[in-house]
Amino acid sequence: MVNVTEDKVQRIGAVLCDPERPLKERFRALFTLKNIGGPVAIKCIEKAFLDSSALLKHEVAYCLGQMQDPVANKILVTVLRDKQQEAIVRHEAAEALGAIASEESTEILQEYSQDPTIEVKETCELALERLAFLQDEKNPKIEQNPYGSVDPAPPLPTAAVEDLHRTLLDPNVSLFQRYRAMFTLRNMHTKESVLALCDGLKHGSALFKHEVAFVLGQLQDVASVPALKECLCDTSENEMVRHECAEALGAIATGECYQVLYEYLTDEKRVVKESCEIALDMCEYENSPEFQYANTLLLQEA
Numbered sequence: 001m002v003n004v005t006e007d008k009v010q011r012i013g014a015v016l017c018d019p020e021r022p023l024k025e026r027f028r029a030l031f032t033l034k035n036i037g038g039p040v041a042i043k044c045i046e047k048a049f050l051d052s053s054a055l056l057k058h059e060v061a062y063c064l065g066q067m068q069d070p071v072a073n074k075i076l077v078t079v080l081r082d083k084q085q086e087a088i089v090r091h092e093a094a095e096a097l098g099a100i101a102s103e104e105s106t107e108i109l110q111e112y113s114q115d116p117t118i119e120v121k122e123t124c125e126l127a128l129e130r131l132a133f134l135q136d137e138k139n140p141k142i143e144q145n146p147y148g149s150v151d152p153a154p155p156l157p158t159a160a161v162e163d164l165h166r167t168l169l170d171p172n173v174s175l176f177q178r179y180r181a182m183f184t185l186r187n188m189h190t191k192e193s194v195l196a197l198c199d200g201l202k203h204g205s206a207l208f209k210h211e212v213a214f215v216l217g218q219l220q221d222v223a224s225v226p227a228l229k230e231c232l233c234d235t236s237e238n239e240m241v242r243h244e245c246a247e248a249l250g251a252i253a254t255g256e257c258y259q260v261l262y263e264y265l266t267d268e269k270r271v272v273k274e275s276c277e278i279a280l281d282m283c284e285y286e287n288s289p290e291f292q293y294a295n296t297l298l299l300q301e302a
Helices: 006-016 022-038 041-048 054-067 070-080 088-098 103-112 120-133 163-171 175-188 190-204 206-219 222-233 238-253 255-264 271-285 289-302
Strands: none
Touching: 006 022, 006 041, 022 041, 022 054, 022 271, 041 054, 054 070, 054 088, 054 120, 054 163, 054 271, 070 088, 070 103, 088 120, 088 190, 088 238, 103 120, 120 175, 120 206, 163 175, 163 190, 175 190, 175 206, 190 206, 190 222, 206 222, 222 238, 222 255, 238 255, 238 271, 255 271
16 A cells, blocks of 8 residues: 555545546546555545446446455445446456455355346356355465456466467356466467467457457557457447457557557447547557656666
């Protein structure tokens, strides 16, 4: 937890919850609160669930999960139970409960593993398997991955890319095991593993494909741009998947990425439109002199 005065935390929270502020500023405020941590920051983050933007609320739930503070459990349970919240938000609340991994969350996750909304149902099933994995003392401790994220499933032991690729795309394998193959391929980060992940954008449920897009964004590899671009441009694809493809393109931040994001800045799906807005801001940041300078310093210190 970062040591910041309560008054300053409240001011940052006010930016997050102000619908008159540009969305990119509100996102920055959210991630600042995430990094500060603690009960006051969590209380400020909670207020954003009243917003009309599903994208912002989804990111709010994601940040609460990444903070891994059990104080957020009650908030996330309320969001998961709220059928008025969009599927993308309820799914993220369930995933966040799995990330925090409190034993007390088992009952609610079991209840909503029968939810009629498939994205919520599958997320609760994954979260339950993650909890079971962590509670089984025979399993190895989950090490922090190179991307610093708390993932919905631990990686598998290292294997050949072709074997992991086969597991990733096999509909007869449990979703948890397919996720494990996905994160193993991500951690390998070779051109072969990136292209294997790209194949995942054409297989499985919306939840599965959205997670594939998320890890491709973490990798920031230009080899994935054609697949991400094709998926974003497919207006028949689930908006959850397209939104995540947009954000992945924003992280990769090439000229081609910028062009396609700008094209879909007026998409009829609000979550896609707003994702392109945030992604374009990411593009600008990734290509800014400040970012390049920071990267140079990091390389010099490495």
